[in-house]
Amino acid sequence: MRIDAVLTALYLCLPVSAMAQDKALIQCLNDKFAQxxxxxxxxxxxxxxxxxxxILPPGGEMMKGRNAIQAFxxxxxxxxxDGKLTTVDVRPLGSTTAREIGTFTFxxxxxxxxxxxxKYVVVWEKVGSECKLATDIWNTNK
Amino acid sequence: MRIDAVLTALYLCLPVSAMAQDKALIQCLNDKFAQxxxxxxxxxxxxxxxxxxxILPPGGEMMKGRNAIQAFxxxxxxxxxDGKLTTVDVRPLGSTTAREIGTFTFxxxxxxxxxxxxKYVVVWEKVGSECKLATDIWNTNK
Numbered sequence: 580m581r582i583d584a585v586l587t588a589l590y591l592c593l594p595v596s597a598m599a600q601d602k603a604l605i606q607c608l609n610d611k612f613a614q615x616x617x618x619x620x621x622x623x624x625x626x627x628x629x630x631x632x633x634i635l636p637p638g639g640e641m642m643k644g645r646n647a648i649q650a651f652x653x654x655x656x657x658x659x660x661d662g663k664l665t666t667v668d669v670r671p672l673g674s675t676t677a678r679e680i681g682t683f684t685f686x687x688x689x690x691x692x693x694x695x696x697x698k699y700v701v702v703w704e705k706v707g708s709e710c711k712l713a714t715d716i717w718n719t720n721k
Numbered sequence: 722m723r724i725d726a727v728l729t730a731l732y733l734c735l736p737v738s739a740m741a742q743d744k745a746l747i748q749c750l751n752d753k754f755a756q757x758x759x760x761x762x763x764x765x766x767x768x769x770x771x772x773x774x775x776i777l778p779p780g781g782e783m784m785k786g787r788n789a790i791q792a793f794x795x796x797x798x799x800x801x802x803d804g805k806l807t808t809v810d811v812r813p814l815g816s817t818t819a820r821e822i823g824t825f826t827f828x829x830x831x832x833x834x835x836x837x838x839x840k841y842v843v844v845w846e847k848v849g850s851e852c853k854l855a856t857d858i859w860n861t862n863k
Binding site for chain 2: 633635636637638639640641667668671672673674676678680698699700702714716717718719720721
């Protein structure tokens, strides 16, 4: 899919059912996530989630709601950077939701940086004219 | 929901859209999963998944297909037992799929047993007359 077609689809905010069929479109949203994260902009990351989204991070309890999600990612940006998300598979579920499987890499900050690799499952939902993360769970490969 | 109503719904294999609205029904399927696991019956666990299901275990790469899933759970039953799955939230996605959030506990086998607690996200899909796990990802709380 050409980037201009992707951007047009994003601009028009096509229904998730159409969007979900296109990995490129979800990849664009993931790039937006990674860019905001790498800039340390936790508010912009949190804005990509639904109001009542649930995140299930490794090493802690699940969290619900945008405030909790923003606080979580704020903490994460202090320790991690250079994030990259890669969409592997997208399956539409109904007309307004989709299940995405993807992989990620981050780098720890500090003098001895380490690469962290892992995978995630996201359920995307259409909210008004936008597509947002509603459920987000991940784990690391090591 | 009374257990006889749950069993009747299971027997009739109601559509996932109806099923997904009922945590009790998914809890029943999870109890079946835990029972098979605790008996070391990896084939019965794998039979609960769709043919092309994807599991995303912590500490390794994602795996696809029932053979890989059976082999994974076979290995897990050698180290873990006393499994319990608890459905926390179920959201229908379209007419034949649902997203479940749940928690789990297991105990390590051996002389010094440890409890392992965590959480998971499963996408359930209706396959013929049965409801099966299509995407399964989890992580631990510590």
